[in-house]
Structures are given as C-alpha cells and as structure tokens.
Amino acid sequence: MQDHTVLFVDDEVNILKAIQRLLRNEDFDVLTANHPGEAMELIERAGPQVIVSDQRMPEMSGVEFLSSVRDRHNDVVRMMLTGYTDMAIAVEAINKGEIYRLITKPWNDEELKATLRQAFDHYDLKAEIKRLNQVTREQNFRLQDMNRNLEEKVRERTKQLDQKHTELRTAYIQTIRALAEAIDAKDAYTRGHSERVAVYASRIAREMSLRTDMIERIYFAGLLHDVGKIGVPDAIITKPDRLNEEEYREIMKHPEIGAKILEPVEFLRSVVPCVRHHHEWYDGCAKGYPDRLAGDQIPLPSRVIVVADTVEAMTSDRPYRKALPIEVVVTELHKYSGTQFDPVVVDAFLKLLEEEGEAFISKDQKFDIYAFIEG
Numbered sequence: 001m002q003d004h005t006v007l008f009v010d011d012e013v014n015i016l017k018a019i020q021r022l023l024r025n026e027d028f029d030v031l032t033a034n035h036p037g038e039a040m041e042l043i044e045r046a047g048p049q050v051i052v053s054d055q056r057m058p059e060m061s062g063v064e065f066l067s068s069v070r071d072r073h074n075d076v077v078r079m080m081l082t083g084y085t086d087m088a089i090a091v092e093a094i095n096k097g098e099i100y101r102l103i104t105k106p107w108n109d110e111e112l113k114a115t116l117r118q119a120f121d122h123y124d125l126k127a128e129i130k131r132l133n134q135v136t137r138e139q140n141f142r143l144q145d146m147n148r149n150l151e152e153k154v155r156e157r158t159k160q161l162d163q164k165h166t167e168l169r170t171a172y173i174q175t176i177r178a179l180a181e182a183i184d185a186k187d188a189y190t191r192g193h194s195e196r197v198a199v200y201a202s203r204i205a206r207e208m209s210l211r212t213d214m215i216e217r218i219y220f221a222g223l224l225h226d227v228g229k230i231g232v233p234d235a236i237i238t239k240p241d242r243l244n245e246e247e248y249r250e251i252m253k254h255p256e257i258g259a260k261i262l263e264p265v266e267f268l269r270s271v272v273p274c275v276r277h278h279h280e281w282y283d284g285c286a287k288g289y290p291d292r293l294a295g296d297q298i299p300l301p302s303r304v305i306v307v308a309d310t311v312e313a314m315t316s317d318r319p320y321r322k323a324l325p326i327e328v329v330v331t332e333l334h335k336y337s338g339t340q341f342d343p344v345v346v347d348a349f350l351k352l353l354e355e356e357g358e359a360f361i362s363k364d365q366k367f368d369i370y371a372f373i374e375g
C-alpha cells in the first residue's frame with residue numbers, strides 16, 4: 001500500500017495550523033499551502049492523493065483551482081472546504097471541479113478525519129480499477145496474439161492433414177491400379193482394360209452430373225470390376241477361341257469372386273456391390289448375372305460400368321477379331337439401350353461421343369481422377 005498524503009490549501013494560516021494539529025497523529029502525511037500557486041507546485045513535487053481547498057482565496061477561487069487540478073491531475077481526489085451558505089458555489093464546484101465531497105466550515109473533527117479516510121479509499125479504489133483495466137487490456141492483447149498464433153497453427157496443421165490425406169488417397173489409388181493391372185496383365189489383349197473402363201465410366205458419370213463421391217466410387221469400381229478374374233483359370237481367360245458353355249460358366253463367376261475379394265477391405269466397401277452387379281441386364285432378363293437384378297436395383301455405378309466395359313471391349317483388338325469401329329459400337333448401344341443398358345447412361349455416353357469424337361476412346365490418355373473431379 002502506498003503512503004497517503006493530503007494537501008490543504010487555504011489563505012488563512014490559522015486554519016492550516018489547526019488542521020495540522022488535528023491530523024498530527026493520523027497515519028497519513030499532511031501538506032499545506034496558503035495559495036494555489038504553491039499548492040500546484042506541491043502537487044507536482046509531492047504527489048498527494050487528496051486535495052482539500054478553501055473556496056475564498058485572494059488570487060484564485062477554490063472552484064477555479066480545483067478545476068485546473070482536475071485538468072492536470074485527474075486522479076487526485078478533490079474536496080472543497082466552504083461555508084454553509086455558499087450553495088451556488090457548492091454547485092459550481094461540483095460541476096466544474098468534479099469534486100468528491102464538500103466539507104462545510106466549521107468542520108466536525110471526527111467527520112473530517114472520516115471523510116479523509118474515505119477519500120484515500122476512493123483514490124485507492126480508482127487506482128486499483130485503473131490497474132485492473134490495464135492488466136485486462138494487456139491480457140486481451142496477449143490473447144489476441146495467442147489467437148492469431150493458434151489460427152496460424154490450425155491452418156498449418158490442416159494443410160499438413162490435407163497433404164497426408166492426399167498422399168493416402170494416392171497410395172490407395174496406386175494399390176488399386178496395381179491390382180487392376182495385375183488382372184489385365186493375365187491376357188495381353190486386355191492390358192489397360194480396367195483403367196480405360198474406369199476412365200470412360202467416370203467421364204460418363206460426370207456427364208450425368210453425378211456427385212463427386214459417386215464419380216470417385218465409379219472410378220474405383222471401374223478399376224476393380226474384373227478383379228474376380230484372378231480366380232478364373234488363365235487357360236480360360238487367355239483362350240483365343242470362343243468359349244464353350246462350361247468355360248463361360250467359369251467366366252461368369254468373376255463378379256462374385258471379385259466381390260468376395262474386396263469385401264474385407266474397409267475403404268472399398270461401397271465398391272463391392274458395384275463390382276458384383278456389373279454384368280446384370282437393365283431389363284432383369286436371364287442373361288444378366290449373378291443376381292438378375294433389374295433397373296434401379298442394379299447399383300448406378302454398375303449400370304455406368306457395363307456401358308464403359310462394352311465400349312472398351314468392342315473398341316479393342318481381340319484374338320478372334322480386330323477392334324470394331326465406333327459406329328458399330330454406337331449401333332450396338334442403341335440396340336440394347338433399355339434391355340442390357342440403362343438408357344440414361346447410354347444417352348450420356350452418346351452425348352460425350354458427340355462432343356469429343358473418337359478422342360474419347362483413345363487408348364493412351366493420361367488420367368488423374370482427382371484433377372478430373374476437381375477440374
């Protein structure tokens with residue numbers, strides 16, 4: 001706690017003496033000045049917390065003095081000593097000097113002491129509030145600073161996370177691609193088949209204005225649609241001639257085998273039904289397999305993939321025939337639209353072909369699914 005000092009200003013020396021006698025044993029210092037000029041000097045030098053000024057002084061009235069103290073040392077608690085009768089002056093003092101209390105002459109000793117103690121308390125309280133405000137302001141600044149740093153850190157972490165996510169996605173795709181390539185590599189004629197089916201299917205999907213996650217699913221399902229061929233004997237897969245009935249039955253198992261292979265892989269769960277049903281017929285007829293689903297029962301990715309699959313197979317060389325011209329493919333799609341194929345998917349494909357021409361089915365296109373989805 002800081003030492004307390006009060007300054008009394010009065011032109012009557014007797015009054016100042018009386019006050020000094022009265023307050024001799026109090027636990028605060030008492031300074032006196034008998035004109036405002038001296039008082040102002042003492043304020044600068046000794047820094048009292050409380051000032052009590054007489055009203056009637058020859059050089060300057062108490063009101064004027066206290067209002068100039070207010071202007072220069074606003075913290076100092078100001079009080080006025082005045083006779084009862086000066087009500088007009090009292091009001092002026094309060095308005096101009098913003099004084100804390102009026103003390104009437106003659107004063108009551110105990111009341112004066114109590115008032116002075118209250119004035120020091122008032123000063124201390126105001127000083128404490130000021131200090132707390134300052135502390136709060138500083139803490140606010142520090143908080144703002146911390147917030148900025150935090151935001152910066154969050155941004156940085158988010159960026160790192162995004163990067164990790166992208167890396168992970170890329171790793172997934174590479175794994176799936178490798179798997180698809182392994183399937184296609186069983187037969188020289190089908191090399192690149194799965195990748196191309198995935199590309200055609202996702203392009204058709206975008207033409208159909210499907211959602212991003214659906215396009216992504218269609219791409220993965222396209223890459224993996226024939227993964228079950230791993231479980232079909234090589235001799236059947238690479239057989240250059242037409243297959244007999246028994247061999248055909250073996251081949252027909254590949255969608256189910258594929259689904260079984262993919263089922264345990266958590267992040268491919270949504271792709272499993274798409275692989276299982278990529279040889280169903282849209283009209284639900286017996287030529288579809290394995291479950292003879294029809295229309296909307298067939299997962300949308302499967303309906304897209306079957307069109308992409310047919311287009312890719314027909315426009316590629318086979319051991320028993322050359323690649324077929326695109327016109328033949330278009331005729332075939334028209335012919336089977338509504339029976340084998342979903343007409344909506346066929347239309348989307350035909351529209352794309354119209355827009356892009358044969359470039360759409362070129363064999364060596366570079367493809368990045370995420371650049372494609374985002375672009």
Ligand SMILES: [Fe+2]
Nearest residue numbers: 225226278279
């Ligand atoms: Fe297939």
Ligand SMILES: [Fe+2]
Nearest residue numbers: 197225226309
């Ligand atoms: Fe296929």
